[in-house]
Amino acid sequence: MQRNFAAVKLVTNMSQWRKIVTRTGRRKGRGALNLRIASFLNNSERQSFIRCTLNPDVNAFQRKFVNEVRRCDEMERKLRYIEVEVHKDGVHIPDVQEPPRAPNPRAIIDLEAHLEKTENEILELSHNAVNLKQNYLELTELRHVLEKTEAFFTEQEEFGMESLTKSLISDETGQQAAARGRLGFVAGVVQRERVPAFERMLWRISRGNVFLRRAELEKPLEDPATGNELHKTVFVAFFQGEQLKTRIKKVCSGFHASLYPCPPSNTERQNMVKGVCTRLEDLNMVLNQTSDHRQRVLASVAKELTSWTIMVRKMKAIYHTLNLFNMDVTKKCLIGECWVPTADLPNVQKALADGSNACGSSIPSFLNCIETAEEPPTFNRTNRFTRGFQNLIDAYGVASYRECNPALYTIITFPFLFAVMFGDLGHGIIMAMFGGWMVTNEKKLGAKKTKNEIWNIFFAGRYIILLMGCFSMYTGFVYNDMFSISLNVFGSSWSIPYDNVTMEANAALQLDPRDAYSKKPYFIGIDPVWQTADNKIIFLNSYKMKLSIIFGVIHMIFGVCMSVFNYNFFRRRYSIILEFLPQLVFLCLLFLYMVFMMFFKWVAYSTDSEDEAYRQGCAPSVLIMFINMMLFSKTEPQPGCKEFMFEGQSTLEFAFVLVALCCIPIMLLGKPMYILATKKKPDVKEPEQSNGNVNQGIELQETTDIEGQIDQAPKSSAPKQDEGGHGHDEPFGEVMIHQAIHTIEYVLSTISHTASYLRLWALSLAHAELSEVLWSMVLSFGLKDDNYVGAIKLYIAFCFWALFTLAILVMMEGLSAFLHTLRLHWYSFLLNMHL
Amino acid sequence: MKVCGPKLSLCCLVLSVWGIVQLTLMGVFYYIEAVALLEDIPLDESHNETTVFNIEEFKRMAQLGYSQVGIESVTLIEDAAEEKAANGKDFLQVTTKNYKAIASNCWIAATMYFVTLLIAVSQCVWAQRIQRAAQEKLEEEGCEDTK
Numbered sequence: 001m002q003r004n005f006a007a008v009k010l011v012t013n014m015s016q017w018r019k020i021v022t023r024t025g026r027r028k029g030r031g032a033l034n035l036r037i038a039s040f041l042n043n044s045e046r047q048s049f050i051r052c053t054l055n056p057d058v059n060a061f062q063r064k065f066v067n068e069v070r071r072c073d074e075m076e077r078k079l080r081y082i083e084v085e086v087h088k089d090g091v092h093i094p095d096v097q098e099p100p101r102a103p104n105p106r107a108i109i110d111l112e113a114h115l116e117k118t119e120n121e122i123l124e125l126s127h128n129a130v131n132l133k134q135n136y137l138e139l140t141e142l143r144h145v146l147e148k149t150e151a152f153f154t155e156q157e158e159f160g161m162e163s164l165t166k167s168l169i170s171d172e173t174g175q176q177a178a179a180r181g182r183l184g185f186v187a188g189v190v191q192r193e194r195v196p197a198f199e200r201m202l203w204r205i206s207r208g209n210v211f212l213r214r215a216e217l218e219k220p221l222e223d224p225a226t227g228n229e230l231h232k233t234v235f236v237a238f239f240q241g242e243q244l245k246t247r248i249k250k251v252c253s254g255f256h257a258s259l260y261p262c263p264p265s266n267t268e269r270q271n272m273v274k275g276v277c278t279r280l281e282d283l284n285m286v287l288n289q290t291s292d293h294r295q296r297v298l299a300s301v302a303k304e305l306t307s308w309t310i311m312v313r314k315m316k317a318i319y320h321t322l323n324l325f326n327m328d329v330t331k332k333c334l335i336g337e338c339w340v341p342t343a344d345l346p347n348v349q350k351a352l353a354d355g356s357n358a359c360g361s362s363i364p365s366f367l368n369c370i371e372t373a374e375e376p377p378t379f380n381r382t383n384r385f386t387r388g389f390q391n392l393i394d395a396y397g398v399a400s401y402r403e404c405n406p407a408l409y410t411i412i413t414f415p416f417l418f419a420v421m422f423g424d425l426g427h428g429i430i431m432a433m434f435g436g437w438m439v440t441n442e443k444k445l446g447a448k449k450t451k452n453e454i455w456n457i458f459f460a461g462r463y464i465i466l467l468m469g470c471f472s473m474y475t476g477f478v479y480n481d482m483f484s485i486s487l488n489v490f491g492s493s494w495s496i497p498y499d500n501v502t503m504e505a506n507a508a509l510q511l512d513p514r515d516a517y518s519k520k521p522y523f524i525g526i527d528p529v530w531q532t533a534d535n536k537i538i539f540l541n542s543y544k545m546k547l548s549i550i551f552g553v554i555h556m557i558f559g560v561c562m563s564v565f566n567y568n569f570f571r572r573r574y575s576i577i578l579e580f581l582p583q584l585v586f587l588c589l590l591f592l593y594m595v596f597m598m599f600f601k602w603v604a605y606s607t608d609s610e611d612e613a614y615r616q617g618c619a620p621s622v623l624i625m626f627i628n629m630m631l632f633s634k635t636e637p638q639p640g641c642k643e644f645m646f647e648g649q650s651t652l653e654f655a656f657v658l659v660a661l662c663c664i665p666i667m668l669l670g671k672p673m674y675i676l677a678t679k680k681k682p683d684v685k686e687p688e689q690s691n692g693n694v695n696q697g698i699e700l701q702e703t704t705d706i707e708g709q710i711d712q713a714p715k716s717s718a719p720k721q722d723e724g725g726h727g728h729d730e731p732f733g734e735v736m737i738h739q740a741i742h743t744i745e746y747v748l749s750t751i752s753h754t755a756s757y758l759r760l761w762a763l764s765l766a767h768a769e770l771s772e773v774l775w776s777m778v779l780s781f782g783l784k785d786d787n788y789v790g791a792i793k794l795y796i797a798f799c800f801w802a803l804f805t806l807a808i809l810v811m812m813e814g815l816s817a818f819l820h821t822l823r824l825h826w827y828s829f830l831l832n833m834h835l
Numbered sequence: 836m837k838v839c840g841p842k843l844s845l846c847c848l849v850l851s852v853w854g855i856v857q858l859t860l861m862g863v864f865y866y867i868e869a870v871a872l873l874e875d876i877p878l879d880e881s882h883n884e885t886t887v888f889n890i891e892e893f894k895r896m897a898q899l900g901y902s903q904v905g906i907e908s909v910t911l912i913e914d915a916a917e918e919k920a921a922n923g924k925d926f927l928q929v930t931t932k933n934y935k936a937i938a939s940n941c942w943i944a945a946t947m948y949f950v951t952l953l954i955a956v957s958q959c960v961w962a963q964r965i966q967r968a969a970q971e972k973l974e975e976e977g978c979e980d981t982k
Contacts, residue, residue: 092973485871531871776874782944783875786936790945798854798944 065319072316075112078119079309085122086302088227089295093302100307102314113312118301124470126293132290133224136283140221141189141232143276146269148215148234149187153269164560185238185264186248190257192231198255202237205247211238213830231373268705283832338378345369366747376401384442388464389414390482397770397827406830413555415467420551421763421817422745424482424771426477427810432469438462457466468818479764484772485530485803488545493518494529508534513607540768544761546622547597552757553591556750559829560584578670580669582663588654590630596624600645613642615665620645668743672735679732753828759820767813774804844958851955854948862941868934871896876933 086093103111162420190198195214213236220229235257237248252259258542316526322334348365355365378401386407392414393407422428438445439462450456458465480486496503497515508626510519522528526543530536560583567575605619612618618641625645626634632654637643644650730738779801782794839847864872 229949289870488869488871528871623906637971780875783937783940784877785940786877786933788940788943790937793853794858794940794944798948799850799857802850802853 005827012658024743065322068319069323071108071112071314072312074321075115075312076309077311077317078115079305081119082115082122083305083309085126086298086305089298091295091298093305096306096310098308101311102318103311104730108315111308111418115308118297121297122294122301125297129287129290129294130224132283132287135220135221136280136287137224138258139276139280140285143273143280144217144232145187145189145260146263146273146276148217150266150269151215151626152213152236152599153266183238183240184242184245184261185236185262186252187236187262188259189217189232189234189254190252190254192233194255194257195233195235198235198251198257200246201251201255205251206239206244209240209244210248212236213238233775249820264455289632314348314553318830328778337370337377339588340517341379341381343381363479378403380407385463386411388461391460392464392822396830404562406559406570409558409562410825411467412830413558414821414825415471417555417760418468418817418821419471419475420548421761421820422472422767422814423475423479423764423807424481424483424767425473425487427771427814428469428472428474428476429804430806430810431814432466432468432473435462435464437468437471440464442651452481462534468814479768480526480528480531481768481771482766484775486526488528490523492527493520493522493527494527496616499582517607537765537769540763541761544764545758548757548760548764550595550598551760552754553587553595553822555757555824555829557584557587557592559831560684574672574674576672582670583665585668586660586663586747587750590662591750593653593656594626597645604645612640617641628659664743664747667746668739672732675735676732723811749831755823756828759824763813763817763820767809767817770813771805771809774801774809778804837958837965838954841959841962843965844955845949845961847955848959851948851952855945855952857943858945860949862938862945865938865941870929873930876930876937893921916931 049523067718072377083093199212199214200214214233215235216233217231220231223230239245239248249259263272321336323647345367350368378398380390389410390405390407393405393410399405419428422431438459442462445459476482494511494516496511496516500510505510530539533539560580564576564580565579567573601619605614605616607616609615618638619641620637620641624635627633635643779797780789782797784790785793861872865876
């Protein structure tokens with residue numbers, strides 16, 4: 001299809017810009033620009049617009065293209081109707097290979113006419129079909145009535161022959177019945193579920209003088225209108241007297257029972273059955289032909305249906321966007337304003353030029369940049385790799401314009417912290433393979449549109465899953481854990497110093513590092529000897545706990561350091577000294593010092609140390625030391641040991657605590673004092689700072705909806721910054737309260753967040769233990785037999801073990817580790833950064 | 836021949852590939868007597884413990900007896916130690932035997948998974964063929980309709 005005329009082309013682009021505008025994501029690039037787009041339309045095309053926009057029925061408050069939108073709505077409704085009909089008949093709707101372009105106005109009219117025609121055709125067809133089916137239903141019912149009543153009558157006749165006195169029926173001659181006082185009957189069908197009530201009602205109105213016979217129809221009938229199944233029952237009611245007949249008829253109509261004429265004589269009935277049968281056959285033929293025709297119509301429609309739907313949607317989107325444009329005073333051009341990333345400006349200009357060329361307009365569409373003081377909306381350019389991570393960050397909060405974007409660092413920290421909790425080589429391989437499969441088959445899987453929400457979530461996070469899997473493989477390797485079994489890749493550095501006799505005599509022996517350890521550490525990760533050790537958990541707990549604190553403190557310090565970029569960008573350099581520095585010093589002197597003590601303990605204490613005080617028995621608990629440091633208290637050391645790790649530690653600690661405590665008043669009072677001091681200076685503020693006039697400098701008509709909408713986007717992301725940035729405007733008391741809250745929150749959160757990072761250890765421990773339990777409870781079941789039955793047991797045990805590994809360890813544990821990582825990032829990392 | 840649907844056969848396929856890889860490797864590790872897997876093989880623990888108990892008991896009783904008699908003999912105790920060593924050798928042999936037995940069990944199970952894999956693959960191929968046939972039929976119908 002040819003490119004459309006300028007306005008539409010321009011508008012198709014506009015719809016993309018609108019997305020940028022309404023999106024309150026974080027932005028990038030050197031300042032987004034305010035765009036003003038004017039499109040002059042040449043005469044021929046303008047007419048199609050003017051006809052609608054100058055419609056006298058549309059009052060000034062309505063949008064200009066409201067009619068078009070309405071027409072699109074109407075077309076959408078028709079398309080929906082057709083789609084429902086197509087689905088009802090089970091016709092397959094083929095997918096379109098290439099999405100069609102939006103049609104131009106003339107094509108719209110054609111499409112509209114076509115849709116109208118199709119809809120009418122289908123409507124008529126279904127109407128006819130319903131009528132025919134109604135007929136068919138009635139005839140079938142009549143046939144059933146005749147066939148079933150046949151049985152009643154013959155039965156009754158036989159009965160009547162035997163005891164004439166009790167004969168109730170009008171027999172073939174009818175004379176006997178007439179002599180007995182006109183026994184009449186009514187035959188018909190009623191819905192099965194209504195039968196009991198119907199019978200009781202007949203009994204009551206006739207005081208028991210009606211004799212009802214009924215027989216169920218075995219095959220359900222089809223409701224012509226809805227296509228549902230109907231279960232019905234044939235009945236014949238015998239009665240005496242004309243009055244009773246009218247009553248019975250009333251009851252029948254009340255119960256929606258359909259009555260059918262039933263001739264009393266046998267031959268007549270048989271003739272009638274024959275007639276009905278031939279009519280049924282004819283009708284059946286007609287019905288088949290109609291449904292064939294309908295099928296053909298629907299199949300031809302189904303081919304086009306998807307592309308029509310896309311075309312109509314595009315068209316609607318275009319008119320929606322055009323509605324956001326302003327009409328020029330001369331009514332000859334359309335003007336719109338929007339935000340565009342600076343990097344995209346050439347693309348926009350090219351699109352405008354292309355559109356103008358395509359429609360052969362003498363005056364091209366053009367684009368102007370407007371100066372504005374407004375806060376641009378946030379926009380982060382993402383690709384399919386970074387999008388997942390950006391979404392994780394945006395879910396916590398969207399930063400304001402050009403605030404520093406932590407999503408970039410999250411790409412590494414997120415999978416890493418996840419992997420610390422999920423550390424298992426085997427499970428990591430499974431996860432990485434799943435992620436890798438999704439990444440390599442990205443195009444094929446992405447083309448498959450599915451409504452499965454869980455799958456869509458997984459697919460959107462495919463790169464995150466892949467990275468998490470790879471990092472888990474690494475941490476699993478370091479933990480030396482593969483499905484809870486250690487791998488002895490580089491050769492353990494522990495050996496057994498005992499002879500056979502000693503080993504025979506003792507159930508458990510302790511290895512003294514002095515003799516058993518080869519003095520060369522295992523190349524990377526945990527020595528595999530620990531897997532067989534009884535005190536494995538005790539060792540791993542202390543190791544992982546320390547690791548999690550170290551990672552936590554580093555992560556938090558990193559988060560705090562990130563805030564420097566924000567302070568720098570928002571021209572609040574005083575905050576670097578008055579807020580960032582005390583925060584950093586506080587964190588470092590207390591918690592980084594604790595990390596230092598851990599490393600010092602690892603390095604300084606050893607079995608073969610010269611000094612008695614640095615032997616294994618003397619290593620102090622880091623936690624106790626830290627608590628003592630904070631409380632200025634003491635613990636008595638063991639005999640032969642020293643209380644402190646190095647000379648002058650107590651003085652150093654004392655100084656650290658004092659300095660850290662000194663930081664708190666700076667955090668609390670620094671910024672309010674600074675603001676108070678600068679406030680006393682004469683105000684040289686710029687006259688008007690907020691939301692400048694977008695129209696400055698360009699003669700155009702008054703602001704309309706479009707500006708209102710655009711304005712809202714930046715406003716929504718602004719207040720976060722306002723808290724601090726517009727501090728001058730707040731009264732001093734409020735500044736004080738804000739600062740107090742921030743300070744208290746920060747000081748408390750350093751402690752609680754440090755503790756909160758212990759979840760890294762806790763989850764990792766839980767994961768390792770669970771996988772060990774699964775191995776020893778399920779898979780070991782198949783390994784305990786040394787005969788060949790063991791192979792079959794192993795076959796079954798492995799199947800269960802694999803399923804549980806996938807369901808519990810990879811899925812459930814993975815999900816929980818993911819949530820905990822998310823929590824660590826949101827509260828412990830981002831909170832520090834944005835405070 | 837159709838036994839199971841496409842989803843189940845895909846699931847079996849993945850499971851059996853995993854089974855083949857892991858069980859073969861485990862077989863190799865058992866064959867080379869990896870210490871990490873020691874806990875999973877059937878150990879004759881009762882034998883070990885009872886021996887220890889008996890010898891200790893025996894030693895204690897013997898010492899008691901000797902002290903009562905008033906002479907001290909080392910030879911008997913040495914005999915006991917030798918017996919213990921013999922027991923230890925026995926234990927090692929049994930363990931090695933068990934290691935090999937379980938290695939072969941692992942390989943047998945891996946072979947069973949290989950059979951499962953063959954069945955699953957044939958089922959997958961079958962399911963795909965049916966699906967393709969259905970699609971072709973649908974397309975043909977579509978063509979007829981347009982005619």
